[in-house]
Amino acid sequence: MRENGLVNHDEHDDYRSGFCAFVGRPNAGKSTLTNALVGSKIVITSDKPQTTRRAVRGVLSRPDGQLVIVDTPGLHRPRTLLGQRLNDVVREALSEVDVVGFCIPANDKIGPGDRFIAAELQALKAPAVAIVTKTDTVNKQRVAEQLMAISKLGEFIEIVPVSARAGDQVTLLADLLMSRLPAGPQLYPVEMTTDESEQSRIAELIREAALADVRDELPHSIAVTVEEMNPREAGAGDGRPPLIDIFATLHLERSSQKPIILGSGGARLKRIGTDARRGIEALLGRRVNLNLHVAVMGEWQRDPKKLDRLGF
Template sequence: MSDHEPYRAGFACFVGRPNAGKSTLTNAIIGSKIAITSNRPQTTRHVVRGILHRPDSQLILVDTPGLHRPRTLLGQRLNDLVRATWSETDVVGLCVPADEKVGPGDRLITKEIEELKAKVIAVVTKIDLVSKSDLARRLMEVAEMAPFADVVPCSAVSGENVETLVGVISKLLPESPQLYPDHMITDEPERVMVAELIREAALEGVRDELPHSIAVVVEEFLDEESEGAERKRIYADIYVERPSQKAIVIGKGGSRMKQVGTQARREIAKLLGTRVYLDLHVRVAKDWQRNPKLLQRLGF
């Protein structure tokens, strides 16, 4: 950092229609998995903050659910959460995938974020999936939508231009002292992150059948000693909306459930840096996405 450049710190978030690559980009920038990702829309359900420490700035990236047309009470609450987050950020990056034409959803969100006090940039994602000529066309399309502070093409998968994007966002942050301590990469409670990793594992292979019907609650989170070493003992419930969905999640002879446990345990151990004992149960909470009491119980 030069003597003339002031230190900057603030909040930024990526917005866009579902599946525009927001969570993948957030993870790529933070350099660690703080948000679960999938190729299904509306995978993100919580606001997750990832913190990037740089010599000249501290960037707090807020990962939000994708704005969508809600069909349930859960959908309405997620949209409210998104809008509340937008109003509190310093920089908003509109994500538009390079491999899809600019559509009505992109224009609708652009119109909405133009009203915000935040500085707005456009981020053309997934550039590894298109040719240079197609990318040039997409960049022109995007630039014509609004007077963005900048338009940055990048790929979270290949890493191309991600550092450039971080530099652009950091320069738009307000002058401010550091907001979070060094080495902290998220302020998300461990329990919530563990529940999200279990949900990601449970979604694997059943996204087409029940992408939005799965919720996870961590009931117990205990420290214990086993075979002379520390480990976490975690009890969690996977909720679905119907008995038929419970059968899908468990699988024939419990085969899917075994896979879910293995994958989730591996990711949780990586996150917590310790051995993990994981006890999972599948429970039915009828039409929980539409029931205010059940939504509250499940953390929404």
């Protein structure tokens, strides 16, 4: 290992590197699979739509190469400016990759959403692997039926059943994706699993905790920004990294949503804060004091200026 964290691969001319993008309708299991391939939680997941709002990059480093996985928001028919921007994010990600992974859950019927994506994929120059996700949720017969149905959707170099949750076939999928990459240099230091900033990962962990706790229309309305991160002075003695104070804002679209997120007597916001703090402490490896503030930023999903401010 050289000082900059890059491994010198001059002696291996079979080293490969490149990009893979995961697409699929919302809830197909793209982000969970990204985390499973990378081997650590770099992107948040939930059963609510629009959980992934940006193209997040995860890096899988192996002795034989480096696979950069671009986890994308689901492709869907847009209803708001945010929805349109999410589709643009996906299309842009797709135009730049070496191979595409099209995720389709084993426990869901193939629908118009899948056909819409399959049609988009046939126009790309990158080859596509079809991935049947969540195989732990169904029996073998159902997996076989899904494989058959997918083979009729379009041209795929392979159709692979996986379970990110059970860890089934994840390595096989990694081998397959890696084999489609061109020979190339190492792109990131081996210890780096994502290029997301610490601040945006923290904001995402807070949003994940909030998503886990709300229903109906509210998930769409939540955005999170981290305002400040202030490490305290190191105390004498115990050698642990000092506590850090984090100030973050949960943005909602309507004032009527505020009491919902607060819960009775502020109980829900407190629970969200406690959940988020656990995730953030695991990420930072230090104790965290999290201050969550709720603000209403009217109709941010349809307002270009507000979307810009929130980073979309």
